[in-house]
Amino acid sequence: MRLTELHRHLDASLRPATLLGLAQARGLIPQSTSLPAFIDDFQLKTPLSDLGSVLGKFTLFQKVMDRPEVLERIGQEAIEDCAAEGIGQVELRFSPGFVSEHSKLKWDTVLDHFEIGVQKGLKKFPEMKAGFLLIGSRDLGLDSIQKTIEFFVKHSKRFFGVDLVGDESVFPNSNYTQVFKSLLDMKANVTIHAGEAAGADSVWQAIELLGAKRIGHGVHSENDPRLLQYLTDHQICLEMCPTSNWITSCVKDLSHHPLPRYLRAGVPVCINTDDPGIFGVTLPHEVSVCKNEMRMSDQEIVQCFAHAKRASFIR
Numbered sequence: 001m002r003l004t005e006l007h008r009h010l011d012a013s014l015r016p017a018t019l020l021g022l023a024q025a026r027g028l029i030p031q032s033t034s035l036p037a038f039i040d041d042f043q044l045k046t047p048l049s050d051l052g053s054v055l056g057k058f059t060l061f062q063k064v065m066d067r068p069e070v071l072e073r074i075g076q077e078a079i080e081d082c083a084a085e086g087i088g089q090v091e092l093r094f095s096p097g098f099v100s101e102h103s104k105l106k107w108d109t110v111l112d113h114f115e116i117g118v119q120k121g122l123k124k125f126p127e128m129k130a131g132f133l134l135i136g137s138r139d140l141g142l143d144s145i146q147k148t149i150e151f152f153v154k155h156s157k158r159f160f161g162v163d164l165v166g167d168e169s170v171f172p173n174s175n176y177t178q179v180f181k182s183l184l185d186m187k188a189n190v191t192i193h194a195g196e197a198a199g200a201d202s203v204w205q206a207i208e209l210l211g212a213k214r215i216g217h218g219v220h221s222e223n224d225p226r227l228l229q230y231l232t233d234h235q236i237c238l239e240m241c242p243t244s245n246w247i248t249s250c251v252k253d254l255s256h257h258p259l260p261r262y263l264r265a266g267v268p269v270c271i272n273t274d275d276p277g278i279f280g281v282t283l284p285h286e287v288s289v290c291k292n293e294m295r296m297s298d299q300e301i302v303q304c305f306a307h308a309k310r311a312s313f314i315r
Helices: 016-025 035-042 051-064 068-084 096-103 107-124 142-154 181-185 200-208 219-223 225-233 242-247 259-265 283-292 298-311
Strands: 003-009 087-094 129-137 161-165 190-194 214-217 237-240 269-271
Touching: 003 068, 003 237, 003 269, 003 298, 016 035, 016 051, 016 068, 051 096, 068 087, 068 107, 087 096, 087 107, 096 107, 096 129, 096 142, 107 129, 129 142, 142 161, 142 181, 190 200, 200 214, 200 219, 200 225, 219 225, 219 259, 225 259, 237 259, 237 298, 242 283, 259 269, 259 298, 269 283, 269 298, 283 298
Parallel strands: 003 087, 087 129, 129 161, 161 190, 190 214, 214 237, 237 269
Antiparallel strands: none
């Protein structure tokens, strides 16, 4: 079975060896640091207190994504890694605001060179489908979100959808109603990080105010039974990321992750890696977590990937 992944951050998917090499070349990490030592220090393997604590790890990615050729390499390696994981279709999302915050690269340059790299990868694996989602980063401010939406409108044929990321408990979805209006008017494909750092109300806002057709995470949706029924009735897919949800303390332990409960209740859910470069996971690893920790059956795993295929914005 070829897998489909909907929630994978391209700008947090760097291979450890690539990230270490780039960081050492820029004097950010000592040359004496070995790859195993770097992985042990950088990747997150145990829960932190909250989402904000995890987001602090992302700065190193920003500091090395400073040249067009680096972006091309990241794009190509992401496709190669997906192919090695048995992925046949993947949506890669990135935030040009995040990528260029340190480097000051132009957003068009970021898009152009990520695209070149991905296309190089797809030439090696022509059976794979891949596309971009454009991310607006809440923590970069409302003006950055507005710029992101304008960038999407300008390049709408090069993106399959739009996402809004960041700590929703600090920057609630209701803040973005006005700036998302143009996306609603053009019936754009929208997925929103919601129900991760905040509760069911955040998911409702994503759907009712921002036009979300899918939800990134949605872990806390079960706090409102009416919401679960709505997600089921309208087949709004939850892009769930088990290890990520555990590391961010969104769930207390993986054995109690709500993914199988949602699936059995009729809510469309799918399995994803989120940020492989931070969590050191692959999609097959996340499948094994679902089987071993959540006691999901092979049939239920197949069902999750069927949901992903059906909910994908790539057609």
